[in-house]
Amino acid sequence: MGISTETQQNLSRRSSLARVDCASWKIRAASEAAQKRWTTSDFDIGKPLGRGKFGHVYLAREKRSNHIVALKVLFKTQLQQSQVEHQLRREVEIQSHLRHPNILRLYGYFYDQKRVYLILEYAARGELYKELQKCKYFSERRAATYVASLARALIYCHGKHVIHRDIKPENLLIGAQGELKIADFGWSVHTFNRRRTMCGTLDYLPPEMVESLEHDASVDIWSLGILCYEFLYGVPPFEAREHSETYKRIVQVDLKFPPTPIVSSYAKDLISQMLVKESTQRLALHKLLEHPWIVQNADPSGLYRG
Numbered sequence: 604m605g606i607s608t609e610t611q612q613n614l615s616r617r618s619s620l621a622r623v624d625c626a627s628w629k630i631r632a633a634s635e636a637a638q639k640r641w642t643t644s645d646f647d648i649g650k651p652l653g654r655g656k657f658g659h660v661y662l663a664r665e666k667r668s669n670h671i672v673a674l675k676v677l678f679k680t681q682l683q684q685s686q687v688e689h690q691l692r693r694e695v696e697i698q699s700h701l702r703h704p705n706i707l708r709l710y711g712y713f714y715d716q717k718r719v720y721l722i723l724e725y726a727a728r729g730e731l732y733k734e735l736q737k738c739k740y741f742s743e744r745r746a747a748t749y750v751a752s753l754a755r756a757l758i759y760c761h762g763k764h765v766i767h768r769d770i771k772p773e774n775l776l777i778g779a780q781g782e783l784k785i786a787d788f789g790w791s792v793h794t795f796n797r798r799r800t801m802c803g804t805l806d807y808l809p810p811e812m813v814e815s816l817e818h819d820a821s822v823d824i825w826s827l828g829i830l831c832y833e834f835l836y837g838v839p840p841f842e843a844r845e846h847s848e849t850y851k852r853i854v855q856v857d858l859k860f861p862p863t864p865i866v867s868s869y870a871k872d873l874i875s876q877m878l879v880k881e882s883t884q885r886l887a888l889h890k891l892l893e894h895p896w897i898v899q900n901a902d903p904s905g906l907y908r909g
């Protein structure tokens with residue numbers, strides 16, 4: 604992948620900083636770390652953790668520090684064929700800057716002739732999506748704990764002018780303590796302006812994005828509302844057989860709450876305040892954290908212990 608030398612140097616510097624500020628990693632002399640380029644021989648590679656569109660993810664141990672990581676191996680040819688090198692560069696650039704307990708850390712990256720390797724924080728309890736499929740839907744305590752964690756992570760991102768734009772169960776992982784981690788920044792943008800790009804998966808897209816209108820950080824509030832609904836009911840609210848029908852339901856905000864499973868009126872109130880067509884009228888994330896449903900149900904530790 605043609606990542607520029609300057610970006611490579613910046614990232615390499617950043618990944619060495621990541622080594623120094625992560626308490627559990629052994630601190631290396633700064634001068635040595637600054638020159639350090641990662642290679643596969645720095646890692647003991649263990650079992651496969653999963654497979655994505657562009658490659659595989661392995662459990663790995665950095666030899667010198669013994670730090671356990673997830674090593675994501677992407678094939679350059681596949682990235683080029685799908686024309687996503689630019690998206691990956693942006694993902695690396697943004698994610699490597701973010702430091703939050705509910706955002707998966709990207710420690711650094713390196714590449715060889717055929718592959719690009721991302722050194723990621725290991726999320727020991729895997730994909731949230733699988734948990735949701737297993738349980739069908741979550742309890743209000745579990746849903747509220749996750750929604751509050753995500754609201755905190757998004758407040759942090761928005762404070763850095765980063766909008767995620769692709770919040771959905773498939774992009775969330777669970778850490779060893781049960782904490783939620785936003786894992787995929789492929790569609791995120793660093794922005795100061797209102798944008799008009801169409802991206803994301805239809806079910807989670809807000810009206811202004813399906814209509815290709817300008818959008819801003821409030822798109823993430825909408826997606827968090829969709830996620831909250833899916834956590835509690837097991838399906839996203841505007842799901843339909845045809846894309847065109849989902850599109851119509853989103854634009855009309857055709858929000859219905861089925862009689863089962865039974866969900867409290869506080870939860871429905873919160874969802875209704877997030878899924879508002881006029882983006883400026885959506886419940887602000889810091890107000891979400893004060894909503895009675897969150898206050899009464901979310902575990903303040905942010906951990907769902909099951």
Ligand SMILES: Nc1ncnc2c1ncn2[C@@H]1O[C@H](COP(=O)(O)OP(=O)(O)OP(=O)(O)O)[C@@H](O)[C@H]1O
Pocket residue numbers: 652653654655656657658659660673675707723724725726727729730773776787
């Ligand atoms: N940091 C991680 N910790 C633990 N497991 C992970 C980690 N990253 C990925 N995985 C596992 O590996 C699988 C593949 O991840 P990957 O990010 O390549 O693909 P994806 O997000 O599922 O799909 P896509 O290629 O569409 O982005 C995930 O579904 C998950 O099970």
